[in-house]
Amino acid sequence: MDFTLSNEQRSWQMTARKFAEEEIRPISVQRDEISDPRETFDWEIIKKGSRLGFRTMAVPKEWGGHGTDFVTQALVMTELAKADSAISKTFSQCWKWSHLIAATCTDEQKRRFLQPFLEDDTYLLGKGISEPSAGSDNRLPPADDPKAGLKLRAERHGDEWILNGEKCFIANASVGKLFFIDARTDPNAPLKQGTTMFLVPRDTPGFRIGKVFNKSGWRFYQNAELIFENARVPHANVVGPVNGSDMKTQQAGDRTGGDLFGDLELAANALGVCDDACGMALRLARTKKQGGRLLFEQQVVQLKLNRMHLLTEALRSFVMRVAWEHDHKL
C-alpha cells in the first residue's frame, strides 16, 4: 500500500493547480454570470489549457497523446475544478471520449480522428445519447417495452447512413468538432440489439446544433441539442459492429454500467468543488469576527467545518482508490 504520487502524477497536479489559480479562477465567476448560454464559452482558456495538455491527456501514448492514467486524470480534474467546475468538465469531457476512441475505434478511425484532435487546440469531443423522451431508458431499458430508449434513426443507403432525429442535453454540443452518436439501426429490435454508434464530424451535411440549454449551473460547460435532418454519415464512421453499440461498455472492460470514466469524473470534479468550499469557509472563519471574536472560536462553526472536511477527505480517499482500481482493472 502506498499513497505516494509518482513524479509524473505530481507534475500534472502542480501544473493543473497553477493553471487553475492563475488562468481559470480569474475568469470563473465572470463567465458563470453571462446570461446568454451561448456566450459563456471562452476559447482562450481552452487553447491555453490545451497547450498544457489538458485537452488531450487521456489519449494513449502510442497515438500521440499523453497516456495519463486514471489517477492522474482524477488529480487534474480536481485541481481544475477548484477554480471552475464547468471548465474542468469541459476538458475532461474530451478525455471521456478519448477513452472511447481508444477502446472501440479501428486503427483507421483512430488515424482519421485522433490526428486532427491532437493537432487542433480547439478540437473538442462530444457524444449524443439522450433524447427528449429517452433518458434513463438508455441506461436501463425496460424489458417489457422494446421500443423504449433513443429514437434517432439511421438507415443505410449504400456506403452511407442517413440519420434523422434529435439529441438533447449533449455536452460540448455547441463547441465540439466530433461526436459519437448512438442511433437506432434496427427499429424492431430492443435498444441494446438495435443501436449502432457513429462518428459524426461537426461539418456533416444535414447535421446542425439546436438550442443551447440555459442551465442554472455549469454555465461554461455547454449542453445543446443536436439535430439530424437526413444527415449523411459514411459507413466507415460506424464504430464497432452494426447494432452493437453496447460493445462500448462490457466488452471494453467497463463494469460500472457503461460509465466507468464518467462516474469517476463527476466525483473527482466534485472533490475540487469541496476543496475550494472548505478552503473558503475556513478562511472566512479565521478572519471574520462576530461579537469581537473570530467565527472559528464558535463550536457551531467548528462542527460545520469539521463535517465539511471529514466529507471532503473521505471523498478524496474514495476517488483516489476508485481511480487506482480503474487503472488496475479491478
Next chain:
Amino acid sequence: MDFTLSNEQRSWQMTARKFAEEEIRPISVQRDEISDPRETFDWEIIKKGSRLGFRTMAVPKEWGGHGTDFVTQALVMTELAKADSAISKTFSQCWKWSHLIAATCTDEQKRRFLQPFLEDDTYLLGKGISEPSAGSDNRLPPADDPKAGLKLRAERHGDEWILNGEKCFIANASVGKLFFIDARTDPNAPLKQGTTMFLVPRDTPGFRIGKVFNKSGWRFYQNAELIFENARVPHANVVGPVNGSDMKTQQAGDRTGGDLFGDLELAANALGVCDDACGMALRLARTKKQGGRLLFEQQVVQLKLNRMHLLTEALRSFVMRVAWEHDHKL
C-alpha cells in the same frame, strides 16, 4: 499510488478473517446476551487469538513483538470486528497501549513490562484517564478553570507514590494486568502541567476494581471502575517526566489531539461492522421474497443497499488512507 497489500499484510488479514469466522462468530451473540456484565468475558477466545498474535501484534519487533504497521492493524481490527466488534476492540485495546509503551517508556520499563506481556496469553492492558467528573475536560481542559480535569491524586513518599481516587469507564479494567494511570501530581497546576502517568500492575497494593459497567452494547469488552486507596506505586513506574503526562501525545508525534491510534481504531472497527451489516442485508435481499419476488428487485431496497455499500466503501478508503498516513507520519 498503490493500493495493493503486501504479502505480510494479506497474510495477517486472512488469518484474522479465518479466526473471526471460525472462532469468534460462533460465540459472538451468545456472549453479547449474557446479562451480568462481569460474566461476558471468555478467556479461551483471548488465548486462541493471542497465540495467533492478535494480542501483541503492535509490539515492535526489537522488543519481541510482531511490529505490524498501522495498515495491518487496521485490516485485522476490521476482520475481527466483522464477527464481533467488542472482541476486536478487546484485542486492539492492547495495541493502543503497546504503542504507548513503545513511545514513552524507558528501556528498563519496557523490559519489566513488555516481557511478561509477550509471554502471557492472558496479559491485557488498559489505561485510566476518565473520572466521574472529568471526561472531555481531560482532552480539552478549559483555560479559565485550572482545577478542571481528573482528580486522582498521587503524592510522593520517598521512592513510592501514593495514589488515591477513582477512575471510571476504564476499558479492560476488570480483565487487565497492567494499567497506565494519569494522576494529578501537582494539584495547583493546570491539568497539562500537573499530571503524571504511572504504570500500575493489577496486583498493586491498595488498587482494586470497582463495578463493571453494564453497557447496552460492546458487552464482551468490559469497562469498569479502578479504585485507588493509598495504592503504592514505585517511582520507577513513572512514565516520562513528573508533571509531564502530556508528552504522550505531541512529543510522540501525535497530531490528532492525543488519540492517533484510538481514532483509527474506532473507524477500522466500525468498518468491520459495516461490512458485516452490508453482507447480511445483501444476503437477505437476495433470498427473502415479498409478493413472490426477491426483495432485491425493489428500488427502495436497492437504494438502501447502494447507500450502505457507498458509505462502507468510502469508509474503507478513508480508513486505509489514514492508517497508511500514520505509518508514514504524514
Next chain:
Amino acid sequence: MYNLQLSPEQLEIRDTVRDFVTEEVKPLALRPERLEARARPLLSDVLDKASQLGLRTLALSEDAGGAGADTLTSCIVTEELALGDPDVAAVLARTSTLAHALFDRLMTPEQTARFLPPFLADDRYHLALAQLEPDRDAALGIHYHRPETSDADVKTTAVRAGDAWVINGVKDRVANAPLAGLFAVEVNSGPGGTGILLVPRDAAGLSVRESDHRRHFHHGVCGELVFTDCQVPAENLLGAEREDALGGADAGRHAPLDQALNLGIGRAAYEAALEYAQLRVQGGRRIIEHQAIGTKLAEIAVRLEVARTVIWEAAWACDHPEAFADRSLPDLPLSRIAKVYASEAIYHATKDAAECFGAMGVMRDMPLQKYVHDALVCLHAGASNSDAKLRIAEALAGYRRPARPAALAAE
C-alpha cells in the same frame, strides 16, 4: 373556527395522568429491571391503578360506562403514560380504542349485553384484535402502484356448524393477547369472505401464548393465539360494517395512538437530557452553555414539538371528517404522515438526548439506552416507513386498488 386551546377537561386529565405518572409510574419504571430493554416485566400494579383511574375505558362512551374521550384526548393520555412507561400506555390504549370500536359501534345490543358487563366489572379485563398470521405478507412493497394486492387469504378459518362457528388456525403478533378477556378475530368464513368473530378467552380450543420479547418488536404485551376446533356461538359474528369502524388504516387515517406513545418516549429522553445538561459541568460550564449541546437540545425540542403538532392534527382529524370535506384539512393520509415523521424524528431525538450523557447514555442502569431502544421499536413496529411512504405516494397519485378488509392491526 381554528383553535388550539384544549378544553378544561383535556387539561385536567393531562394533569391527572401526569401526576399519576410522576408519583406512581416513574419510581417503578426507572427501577433497574425495567430498564433492561429486552426482558422487562409488565408493571401490573400500575396497570391496575390506571384502570381504576378510568384509563382502560377512556374512549368508551359515557353511556356504556366509559369516559367518552375523543381521539385527541386519548393521544394526550397515551403520551403522558408513555412518558412513564410505554408498555402500560400501549396496553391501555389498545383496550380503550377497541372498547370504543366494539361496544359503541360494532356489537349488536345482544352482544353488548353479554360482553360489556364482565368487561366493565374487571379492571384486568383487556381487549385484543387478532389479525396478523405467521407468514402472511402484509407489505405493499413490490405491489406498489400495481393492481395485485399482497393480501393473501386469511388462513384462519371459521366454518358454520349448526349454531356455532368452528375456528382453526393461528394468529400472531396479537397485542394485549396475554391480558385479553375477549378477542376480535379475523377469520376466513368461506370463499372470498372474511369476518370478525368475538372469541372469549375461555373458549374451548383457544390457547394463548405470550410472545418472546426478544423476537418481536412491540410495546405492551403481545401473543400468539392457536385455534383448534374452537367453537363460538353463531351470534358472535360482528356486523358487516366492521371494516370502517375498526379501520381507516387503508386511508392512513387511523387514530395515531402509537405516535402519541412514541412522543411520550421522546419527551422522557428530552426531559432527562435537558435536566442533565443543566447539571453536568465540563469545560468550566454547565454543558447546556456550550453551543454543541445547546444546538442538540434545540434540535430535539424542535423535532418533538413538530411531531406533537402533526400527531394532534391527525388525532383530531380522525373524529372530524367534516374538516376533510370542507377542505380545512388536506386530502392526505394524515396519520401515516404523522407516523413517518414522528418515528424518524423521535428516534433521532432520543439518540441525541443519549449523546448528551456521554458514556452514561449507553448504560443499562440508566434510562437513556431504554428510550433509544423504545423509540427504535416505534420506528420498526408495524409497517415500515418505506412501505408507509409507498402508500402515501399511492394516495398522492390517487391510485386505487380494491380495498383490503379490516387492516387496523397491520398499521
Next chain:
Amino acid sequence: MYNLQLSPEQLEIRDTVRDFVTEEVKPLALRPERLEARARPLLSDVLDKASQLGLRTLALSEDAGGAGADTLTSCIVTEELALGDPDVAAVLARTSTLAHALFDRLMTPEQTARFLPPFLADDRYHLALAQLEPDRDAALGIHYHRPETSDADVKTTAVRAGDAWVINGVKDRVANAPLAGLFAVEVNSGPGGTGILLVPRDAAGLSVRESDHRRHFHHGVCGELVFTDCQVPAENLLGAEREDALGGADAGRHAPLDQALNLGIGRAAYEAALEYAQLRVQGGRRIIEHQAIGTKLAEIAVRLEVARTVIWEAAWACDHPEAFADRSLPDLPLSRIAKVYASEAIYHATKDAAECFGAMGVMRDMPLQKYVHDALVCLHAGASNSDAKLRIAEALAGYRRPARPAALAAE
C-alpha cells in the same frame, strides 16, 4: 376547544387568492424573465391587482379600513400568493403586517389621522420598517448563554432640534423600501435610548436606493435608506410600547409569514413534480409508478404537510396568548421552531422535486431551479438556523438577558 376547521371566511379567501394566483399570477410568474432567479422584475401589475383585492390591507382592522384578518388568515393568504410569486407575497405581507401594527396599535390618533388616509387612498403605498444597519451585528453566536449582547448601539441618530427630529445615518436591508410611502425607522435618540420615528418617503434628506438582488438574499424588494440631516416633526415619534407590538421576535413568537411564504414555494415545487411524475414515462411506466420517485414525492408531501401544521400552530398562537397561559400550547418559541423546521424541510423538498425532473430541473427556462433558489433564500434569510437554534436553546434553559429593543426585522 381544539378545532382545525377553518372559518368560512378563511376558506373563501383562500379560494379567492388561489383563483387569483392561477389566473393572474402564474401566467406572468412563469415567463422566462421571471424565472431568472437573480434579476427578476417585480410584477407591479399583479401587485396592484392584489392591492385592489384588499391584500395590502389584509391585517389592518376593519375599523381602520382593512379586512381585519388574523395571523392565521394572513399566513394562508401569503402561502397562496407565494405559490404564484414570492416577491408579490413578501411585499404584501410586509405592508399588511406593518399596517396593522402601526395604524391599529402604535400610532396616536393624530398620527393615524395624518398617515392613514394617504395609505388607504393609494394602492401602491407600501410600508417599511428600517432597523438593520450596515455592519451592525445582530447575531447571537458567540454570546450564546453569555450575558453580553451582540446588540451594538443603533448608529442612526435622531437629535431633537426644536419641533423636529434630525436624523442621520444609514439603514440597509429594508424590506419594501423601494415601494414604501412611509418608513418606521429605528433611531438612537440619546444615551442608551432608541425610538422609532415615522418618516414619509418625501422627507427632505432621505434618499432610498434599491438593493442589488445579486448581493442580498431576500424575497420582495429591499433597499437602503440614507438620512442626511433628514427632518421630521417631533410628533412623528412612536409610543414607547412599540417593542411588544412590532416585535415578539425575541420570544420567537412573531407572525410566521416568512414561513408561510416558504411553504408556498415548496408547494409550487411539489405540485409541479407531482404533475410531471404522472406524465413522464421511463422504464415503461409513468415515473411516479417507480418506487424511487414515489418515495421521493411522499417525502416531499410529508415535509410540506408537517411544515404547514407547525406554521399554522405558530400563526394561531400569535393571536392567542391565553393558550400559552393555560398550557394548551407549550412554553416554546413556536415561530422560531417553525422557521427552523420549515426552512430546512422545504429546501430539501424543492431539491427533491427538482430531481424528479432530471436535467429539466436545472434549466433556467423551467421553474424548478427557481423554486430551489427561492427556498434557499428562505433558508438563509434573516437569522441563520444555527443562530435560531441557539436562541431556542436559551429558551429551553430559561436563560434571560436584558431584552433587546424592537428586533422584528432581524428575525
